[in-house]
Amino acid sequence: MATTPTYDVIVVGAGIVGASIxxxxxxxxxxxxxxxxxxxxxxxxxxxxGAVSVSSKKPGTMMELATDSLLYCxxxxxxxxxxxxxxxxxTFFFASTEEEAAALDRLRSALGEAGPAVSVVRDGxxxxxxxAGIGGAVARVVELTGEGHMLGYEATAAFLxxxxxxxxxxxxxxxxxxxxxxxxxxxxxxxxxxxxLVFATGVGTAQIFPEIPIIPRSGQLIITDRTTGSGWHxxxxxxxxxxxxxxxxxxxxxxxxxxxxIDPVHTGQxxxxxxxxxxxxxxxxDFATVRQILQSAVACLPALxxxxxxxxxxxxxxxTGDGYPVVGTVAGAPxxxxxxxxEGDGICLAPLIGRExxxxxxGQPALAALDRLxxxxxxxxxxxxx
Amino acid sequence: MKPTILWNGRxxxxxxxxxxxxxxxxxxxxxxxxxxxxxPYAVLCGIGQCQNCLxxxxxxxxxxxxxxxxxxxxALTSIQGAGHEQ
Amino acid sequence: MSSDKILxxxxxxxxxxxxITLADNGxxxxxxxxxAGIGGAVYAMLRGVDRSGKGGAIPPEAQALASDLAARRGMIDIRCSxxxxxxxxxxxxxxxGRNGAIFRxxxxxxxTGARELVRxxxxxxxxxxxxxxxxxxxxxxxGTVGQSRIxxxxxxxxxxxxxxxxxxxxxxxxxxxxxxxxxxxxxxxxGLPVAILREAAxxxxxxxxxxxxxxxxxxxxxxxxxxxxxxIRTSHKGRFQTITADRLALHDGLARNDYGIPESAAVxxxxxxxxxxxxxxxxxxxxGRRAARDILGALGSTxxxxxxxxxxxxxxxxxxxxxxxxxxxxxxxxxLPEDTVLCRCENRTLGDLRCATADHATxxxxxxxxxxxMGPCQGRFCLDWVEKLAGEPFGTQSTRGNRWPxxxxxxxxxxxxxxxxxxxxxxxx
Numbered sequence: 001m002a003t004t005p006t007y008d009v010i011v012v013g014a015g016i017v018g019a020s021i022x023x024x025x026x027x028x029x030x031x032x033x034x035x036x037x038x039x040x041x042x043x044x045x046x047x048x049x050g051a052v053s054v055s056s057k058k059p060g061t062m063m064e065l066a067t068d069s070l071l072y073c074x075x076x077x078x079x080x081x082x083x084x085x086x087x088x089x090x091t092f093f094f095a096s097t098e099e100e101a102a103a104l105d106r107l108r109s110a111l112g113e114a115g116p117a118v119s120v121v122r123d124g125x126x127x128x129x130x131x132a133g134i135g136g137a138v139a140r141v142v143e144l145t146g147e148g149h150m151l152g153y154e155a156t157a158a159f160l161x162x163x164x165x166x167x168x169x170x171x172x173x174x175x176x177x178x179x180x181x182x183x184x185x186x187x188x189x190x191x192x193x194x195x196x197l198v199f200a201t202g203v204g205t206a207q208i209f210p211e212i213p214i215i216p217r218s219g220q221l222i223i224t225d226r227t228t229g230s231g232w233h234x235x236x237x238x239x240x241x242x243x244x245x246x247x248x249x250x251x252x253x254x255x256x257x258x259x260x261x262i263d264p265v266h267t268g269q270x271x272x273x274x275x276x277x278x279x280x281x282x283x284x285x286d287f288a289t290v291r292q293i294l295q296s297a298v299a300c301l302p303a304l305x306x307x308x309x310x311x312x313x314x315x316x317x318x319x320t321g322d323g324y325p326v327v328g329t330v331a332g333a334p335x336x337x338x339x340x341x342x343e344g345d346g347i348c349l350a351p352l353i354g355r356e357x358x359x360x361x362x363g364q365p366a367l368a369a370l371d372r373l374x375x376x377x378x379x380x381x382x383x384x385x386x
Numbered sequence: 387m388k389p390t391i392l393w394n395g396r397x398x399x400x401x402x403x404x405x406x407x408x409x410x411x412x413x414x415x416x417x418x419x420x421x422x423x424x425x426p427y428a429v430l431c432g433i434g435q436c437q438n439c440l441x442x443x444x445x446x447x448x449x450x451x452x453x454x455x456x457x458x459x460x461a462l463t464s465i466q467g468a469g470h471e472q
Numbered sequence: 473m474s475s476d477k478i479l480x481x482x483x484x485x486x487x488x489x490x491x492i493t494l495a496d497n498g499x500x501x502x503x504x505x506x507x508a509g510i511g512g513a514v515y516a517m518l519r520g521v522d523r524s525g526k527g528g529a530i531p532p533e534a535q536a537l538a539s540d541l542a543a544r545r546g547m548i549d550i551r552c553s554x555x556x557x558x559x560x561x562x563x564x565x566x567x568x569g570r571n572g573a574i575f576r577x578x579x580x581x582x583x584t585g586a587r588e589l590v591r592x593x594x595x596x597x598x599x600x601x602x603x604x605x606x607x608x609x610x611x612x613x614x615g616t617v618g619q620s621r622i623x624x625x626x627x628x629x630x631x632x633x634x635x636x637x638x639x640x641x642x643x644x645x646x647x648x649x650x651x652x653x654x655x656x657x658x659x660x661x662x663g664l665p666v667a668i669l670r671e672a673a674x675x676x677x678x679x680x681x682x683x684x685x686x687x688x689x690x691x692x693x694x695x696x697x698x699x700x701x702x703x704i705r706t707s708h709k710g711r712f713q714t715i716t717a718d719r720l721a722l723h724d725g726l727a728r729n730d731y732g733i734p735e736s737a738a739v740x741x742x743x744x745x746x747x748x749x750x751x752x753x754x755x756x757x758x759x760g761r762r763a764a765r766d767i768l769g770a771l772g773s774t775x776x777x778x779x780x781x782x783x784x785x786x787x788x789x790x791x792x793x794x795x796x797x798x799x800x801x802x803x804x805x806x807x808l809p810e811d812t813v814l815c816r817c818e819n820r821t822l823g824d825l826r827c828a829t830a831d832h833a834t835x836x837x838x839x840x841x842x843x844x845x846m847g848p849c850q851g852r853f854c855l856d857w858v859e860k861l862a863g864e865p866f867g868t869q870s871t872r873g874n875r876w877p878x879x880x881x882x883x884x885x886x887x888x889x890x891x892x893x894x895x896x897x898x899x900x901x
Binding site: 022039041042044153154157160167169170172224225236281283284285286287288291294295297298304305306307308309310311312313327 | 837882886
Binding site: 401402403404405408411412414416417423424425426428429430431432433434435436437438446447449450453455459 | 590818860884
């Protein structure tokens with residue numbers, strides 16, 4: 001029979017969010033363990049792009065949290081733990097239609113309200129932009145500074161390597177039950193007692209908390225070779241279609257083709273994506289979708305035609321019914337927390353979520369903005385529906 | 387007059403059906419360039435699997451020299467890794 | 473939306489015989505072959521590049537294949553210089569190259585040949601070091617080999633086959649350095665099938681006539697690239713020696729090749745030939761026939777030809793050859809210096825592997841953070857050794873390249889493949 005050490009916190013899920021929470025919690029002096037059914041970055045954290053961006057967020061609470069997280073992430077990169085994982089680089093939004101140009105105007109005012117973390121460097125015709133060889137259909141390019149890039153699996157590894165938390169994997173979580181004021185957690189490696197539990201379980205959250213509407217939303221991504229021919233000019237930053245912004249407005253519009261993002265990785269490779277598919281299977285990539293993504297990408301950057309694709313993969317984002325993550329305690333269990341439903345914003349928000357969750361776990365108040373993300377909003381909806 | 391391909395601007399003759407790697411090897415050219423991680427580009431497996439024999443095809447980007455069929459006037463240049471960090 | 477055609481990947485003996493068998497049963501076939509001609513590796517002389525014929529006379533089996541194929545051209549669409557890039561979850565196949573297309577085959581037969589295993593050695597990266605397979609392709613397609621002093625090293629029957637073929641072409645190797653002691657196993661040798669023994673005897677005779685030095689129990693310890701030549705440092709029973717050569721061809725065996733074969737498929741899939749199980753060229757056509765019959769069965773089609781010969785004899789032959797050519801890969805790997813590069817694509821050394829497998833590492837972290845298998849070759853040249861060095865918990869089956877594309881393909885090629893249609897546009901060549 002396994003021994004049962006007592007923890008202050010057990011974090012279930014070793015993706016970037018779980019790793020950040022474990023790092024912050026143990027920094028705060030809490031005895032922490034992080035467990036995962038397979039290992040670090042097994043889910044979306046290991047199959048995603050990695051943009052740490054404010055501009056891609058819904059205006060309002062999400063943009064506010066993203067701004068705070070971006071600034072904090074830069075601080076963590078300066079001070080240490082994220083220094084090799086996070087890199088600042090400019091973001092370039094491009095518009096080809098009037099609707100997209102209008103979205104850029106809205107973005108500019110939203111960024112103006114969000115604060116000085118991200119600012120506009122340039123806004124004008126493509127030939128005045130810092131991007132060489134931009135496609136003919138592009139009418140306008142807006143360059144932003146202040147944002148950055150962080151590969152999910154690099155940040156996850158950095159948080160875990162630097163933390164004193166116990167690492168338990170491969171170790172499947174079975175269930176938990178109250179044990180006095182504490183919780184008794186049962187797992188593949190036996191039972192553990194903990195004061196508090198945090199579930200940073202991504203799409204797996206749905207199995208543990210069926211009342212929280214978590215929708216697995218697959219995204220296909222393309223990664224290129226490092227090798228380039230002479231016709232290639234290095235991309236100075238992330239190139240994003242303004243069409244992407246149209247899906248993040250208050251009334252999301254269905255889009256015919258996937259808006260494209262071309263993100264240069266520190267290895268010299270390019271990450272090109274993505275799609276949004278609600279069928280929930282990680283391994284599914286198909287030529288038709290990939291061709292659509294590549295067609296959009298080549299339209300904005302013709303020289304991309306010469307780059308070679310080395311792999312295509314799909315990551316499963318955990319989306320929620322209303323487009324906001326779930327962060328906070330679950331109804332009826334003041335020592336059980338959720339931190340999930342980030343749908344593609346997990347990498348950007350992980351530093352902040354870790355910091356704030358550690359405060360909550362230590363009995364301190366967290367950012368008021370997080371109230372908007374409370375899981376209890378679904379319990380209320382259910383109650384009123386009855 | 388034997389048909390030729392171009393290697394870094396220099397004419398290299400080829401026999402019909404030869405691949406670029408074969409034509410270059412007959413001209414004594416076996417070191418094609420350098421990768422971003424500092425490795426020399428050269429033939430290792432000869433069947434397009436190892437990705438070590440990459441050359442830059444004018445207007446088309448990197449391709450495996452061991453699979454690339456020669457055609458008159460095919461212009462190839464060596465790839466010099468841009469020195470990206472690993 | 474499915475095509476009425478069956479896709480065969482690879483035009484070597486297994487793929488061609490599979491295609492011929494399918495055609496004889498009324499099926500239309502598309503064969504995708506990445507090289508400029510048919511024959512695969514073993515019958516590469518069929519490509520017709522070698523005008524001198526020195527690369528080896530075309531064996532009668534190969535001639536028979538070529539003529540059987542020609543007789544069925546109406547049913548079999550052979551596309552050379554056309555690579556198979558992958559099969560997606562909808563069952564669509566992507567072909568790129570001269571006759572690229574996207575279509576949904578009724579079924580797919582993979583006949584891509586074996587994977588050549590080459591163990592890392594200090595100094596193995598450089599223009600004068602290739603695989604033995606690359607040397608063979610050069611010889612069979614151009615009729616000659618470009619350099620004079622060529623050393624073959626490693627272990628396996630292929631070293632002797634290639635050495636003999638070189639000798640017959642008037643370009644004998646300088647030496648064959650075998651880590652194994654094949655000549656110490658006469659009983660194992662005597663149990664080999666007659667056809668194989670005859671071929672082997674022919675090779676030994678050619679090597680002997682050309683006075684090729686054959687050394688057993690010799691390991692290549694290090695390769696120095698000294699200006700215009702190679703200095704190959706070898707060891708034998710603790711004694712060291714240096715051989716100067718113009719080229720080194722390495723070979724440490726053959727393995728099955730399931731790269732690019734999806735784990736779950738929307739269409740019936742069969743593997744044929746060495747890519748399924750390394751049994752050598754004698755078994756290839758039989759196995760191609762068998763794969764075709766399996767596919768016909770899966771499609772509910774009736775079969776008109778006779779069952780293929782049992783391959784049990786070839787499987788036991790391989791076991792005998794393994795005994796004869798046994799070399800302890802694990803021992804050799806453990807003796808490698810820390811700075812030996814294991815992953816050529818990402819420049820990852822043995823020392824890096826130790827860090828990547830330090831505590832709490834997982835197969836996924838080995839790939840994502842250690843970067844083994846993250847490069848363009850998808851782990852073809854490093855993962856076998858990484859698995860042996862890192863041990864059981866790091867079985868890399870899950871990290872091997874089962875995702876498309878099989879090989880890097882340009883964005884232009886992906887976009888150029890004719891859009892999804894039930895049948896690929898006809899090959900006008």
